[in-house]
Amino acid sequence: MSEIYLAGGCFWGLEKYLASIRGVLSTQVGYANGKTKNPTYEDVCYKNSGHAETVGVEYDSKILPLEFLLELYYEAIDPISLNRQGNDTGVQYRTGIYYIDETDLPVIKGSIEKLQKRYDQPIAIEVKPLENFSPAEDYHQRYLDKNPRGYCHIGREKFEKAARAVVNPADYQVPDPEKLTKTLTKMQFEVTQHNATEPPFQNEFWDFFKPGIYVDITTGEPLFVSSDKFQSGCGWPSFSKPIDPNVIREKNDTSFGLLRTEVRSRVGDAHLGHVFDDGPKELGGRRYCINSAALRFIPKEEMEREGYGHLLGLLE
Numbered sequence: 001m002s003e004i005y006l007a008g009g010c011f012w013g014l015e016k017y018l019a020s021i022r023g024v025l026s027t028q029v030g031y032a033n034g035k036t037k038n039p040t041y042e043d044v045c046y047k048n049s050g051h052a053e054t055v056g057v058e059y060d061s062k063i064l065p066l067e068f069l070l071e072l073y074y075e076a077i078d079p080i081s082l083n084r085q086g087n088d089t090g091v092q093y094r095t096g097i098y099y100i101d102e103t104d105l106p107v108i109k110g111s112i113e114k115l116q117k118r119y120d121q122p123i124a125i126e127v128k129p130l131e132n133f134s135p136a137e138d139y140h141q142r143y144l145d146k147n148p149r150g151y152c153h154i155g156r157e158k159f160e161k162a163a164r165a166v167v168n169p170a171d172y173q174v175p176d177p178e179k180l181t182k183t184l185t186k187m188q189f190e191v192t193q194h195n196a197t198e199p200p201f202q203n204e205f206w207d208f209f210k211p212g213i214y215v216d217i218t219t220g221e222p223l224f225v226s227s228d229k230f231q232s233g234c235g236w237p238s239f240s241k242p243i244d245p246n247v248i249r250e251k252n253d254t255s256f257g258l259l260r261t262e263v264r265s266r267v268g269d270a271h272l273g274h275v276f277d278d279g280p281k282e283l284g285g286r287r288y289c290i291n292s293a294a295l296r297f298i299p300k301e302e303m304e305r306e307g308y309g310h311l312l313g314l315l316e
Contacts, residue, residue: 002061006097219270225243
């Protein structure tokens with residue numbers, strides 16, 4: 001069992017979000033790193049006690065390494081916002097990572113450095129040892145479980161994404177563009193780096209249905225599983241959902257005078273294809289139309305050897 005304390009706006013929503021993550025064993029909301037002992041909610045909100053609304057997290061680091069937990073935490077917050085999350089403003093709503101184990105500090109610093117590369121503005125997350133922590137009043141504990149329609153500054157769809165998170169982005173590295181020119185075919189490079197589209201019905205996986213997983217050709221990050229693949233007739237591989245909702249980034253695409261939703265990989269930022277809302281209703285109604293050139297297929301029998309054994313259960 002490992003322990004970390006995370007602040008990120010109103011602790012009602014952050015607690016619910018963190019408790020949804022596979023590998024989190026328990027959560028407790030409270031007040032951290034303030035100027036007084038045993039503050040009340042009123043002290044924190046109205047008497048300038050200096051505490052941050054914080055969630056204490058106990059987790060299994062074998063299932064959920066700290067760097068993976070932090071990546072998921074970043075998904076729930078605005079990391080460049082100072083003393084504000086959602087509509088909540090004040091020092092008690094600041095973001096913070098408070099540690100009790102000194103060996104966690106290098107992991108935290110490395111994670112923040114990687115996060116900073118994604119933003120032009122400075123990261124506003126406070127990183128300090130845990131100086132003090134007082135559990136909040138009972139009515140605050142598991143507040144959203146007791147009050148399902150209660151206030152929450154975190155979008156509810158993020159709870160589901162957290163619950164389905166199985167791919168640790170820290171296991172994969174952003175590729176060197178120069179290296180990609182040597183390791184990728186011309187089509188793979190044009191698709192992933194320049195948003196090209198390969199010809200329909202003339203690509204590797206459009207009618208391929210063997211059991212296994214599909215990973216980003218540029219990084220190896222898992223993207224799709226064969227059990228979510230279906231024959232759509234469009235001429236490109238079609239999937240009902242990604243292996244983990246966090247591995248895909250969606251963005252508006254207005255090229256060619258059309259309004260579409262582009263999908264890109266999380267770590268490699270590679271162009272993959274587009275997603276449409278015309279998929280089979282029984283599979284959720286979405287169709288991820290993906291270029292074969294953006295994918296590498298790992299057969300089921302080779303997943304363990306290639307380091308993807310922990311995902312074998314998704315094929316059942």
